[in-house]
Amino acid sequence: MPNHYEEALNRIAEKYRKTAETAAGDGIIPYKSTDGIWISNPYDGNSWWTGGFWPGLMWQLWCLTGDGFFRDEARRVGKLLTDEFRSFRKLNHDVGFMYLPSCGADAKLTGDEQAETDLLHAASLLMGRFNPTGFIRAWNEPERVGYAIIDCMMNLTLLYRASRDTGDPRFRNTAGLHADTTLREFLRENGSVSHIIEFDPETGDRVREHPGQGYALGSQWSRGQAWGLYGFALAYRHLGKKRYLEAAENIAENFAAHIRPDGLTDCDFCQPPEEERIDNLAGAIAACGMQETAALTGEQKWKRYAEQLVDGLLNHCADWGNSHCGILTHCTASYHDDGAGRHTNIIYGDYFLVEALMKLCGKDPELWS
Numbered sequence: 077m078p079n080h081y082e083e084a085l086n087r088i089a090e091k092y093r094k095t096a097e098t099a100a101g102d103g104i105i106p107y108k109s110t111d112g113i114w115i116s117n118p119y120d121g122n123s124w125w126t127g128g129f130w131p132g133l134m135w136q137l138w139c140l141t142g143d144g145f146f147r148d149e150a151r152r153v154g155k156l157l158t159d160e161f162r163s164f165r166k167l168n169h170d171v172g173f174m175y176l177p178s179c180g181a182d183a184k185l186t187g188d189e190q191a192e193t194d195l196l197h198a199a200s201l202l203m204g205r206f207n208p209t210g211f212i213r214a215w216n217e218p219e220r221v222g223y224a225i226i227d228c229m230m231n232l233t234l235l236y237r238a239s240r241d242t243g244d245p246r247f248r249n250t251a252g253l254h255a256d257t258t259l260r261e262f263l264r265e266n267g268s269v270s271h272i273i274e275f276d277p278e279t280g281d282r283v284r285e286h287p288g289q290g291y292a293l294g295s296q297w298s299r300g301q302a303w304g305l306y307g308f309a310l311a312y313r314h315l316g317k318k319r320y321l322e323a324a325e326n327i328a329e330n331f332a333a334h335i336r337p338d339g340l341t342d343c344d345f346c347q348p349p350e351e352e353r354i355d356n357l358a359g360a361i362a363a364c365g366m367q368e369t370a371a372l373t374g375e376q377k378w379k380r381y382a383e384q385l386v387d388g389l390l391n392h393c394a395d396w397g398n399s400h401c402g403i404l405t406h407c408t409a410s411y412h413d414d415g416a417g418r419h420t421n422i423i424y425g426d427y428f429l430v431e432a433l434m435k436l437c438g439k440d441p442e443l444w445s
């Protein structure tokens with residue numbers, strides 16, 4: 077008898093087998109779905125940071141089902157993304173999010189040589205963003221030359237992989253320098269993390285914290301907490317420094333204290349109580365980070381939190397009907413800007429929901445490792 081996590085995975089694969097065909101037919105990279113259609117992202121064309129999650133999802137479903145449609149669809153979009161290497165100027169630190177679940181997954185799962193070359197190309201782009209004063213530059217605008225963000229902890233896997241695959245420690249060492257700066261400057265005493273810190277690009281000195289996609293300066297944007305949790309757990313897995321695992325556990329403890337009674341996640345842990353602003357992207361990512369932390373520590377409480385989060389998502393926010401082409405509803409891109417989506421289905425919610433479910437079922441292809 078499949079358990080309810082396996083059943084959910086099977087239902088997701090079944091729904092995607094039908095709805096993904098329309099994206100393939102339209103030639104788009106789906107970003108969100110609403111009113112029964114897939115919609116591309118509203119910014120930066122195929123260089124937008126979320127483009128890797130559609131192929132990542134297709135690779136996950138290929139692993140689950142063995143259906144060649146999913147592999148072909150992953151490669152269709154993977155090609156659109158590697159075409160973006162030529163545009164270059166629109167690419168930023170999020171090359172990890174773009175290329176790990178696309179060519180990175182292809183290289184890992186099929187051994188495709190061009191995909192591996194593309195992965196190393198992406199890793200070199202991320203290396204090129206490192207400021208030797210100690211941080212990886214997040215974005216490209218001249219006025220943000222000293223900005224670093226918590227999300228980048230997830231992109232570091234590109235560097236771990238590049239060192240492993242080439243035998244050259246430069247990539248991994250650079251990741252460690254950025255992770256140490258993030259640990260020192262982003263992690264707060266209460267176990268929460270800042271979203272954006274600006275550094276002096278000449279000296280590396282901290283200039284100030286900036287508000288980002290959360291409620292306010294100094295607040296706790298829940299997705300940032302989830303990126304920090306999962307990112308530090310991965311840093312420990314790859315770099316073996318205990319301080320990263322301790323950081324992951326501190327962030328996990330704070331996150332766990334803010335899971336809503338229904339298992340869902342508010343967009344910001346400091347948002348006004350009367351504000352109904354949920355971000356299930358954060359819950360799905362945190363469910364993966366909690367499981368990574370459980371695997372690294374052997375502590376079952378982290379797995380129980382992951383189950384609480386996944387059960388909340390499945391019980392309250394899974395659309396098995398036709399309102400959305402995807403599954404997970406109530407994803408919110410940013411607290412103050414609804415342009416990229418509020419309380420809707422956004423593609424990386426489904427990606428991380430599937431990853432969390434695959435981890436719970438012992439079937440995760442480990443695309444961040």
Ligand code: GLY
Nearest residue numbers: 125227289299409
């Ligand atoms: N990495 C950007 C975000 O989480 O919205």
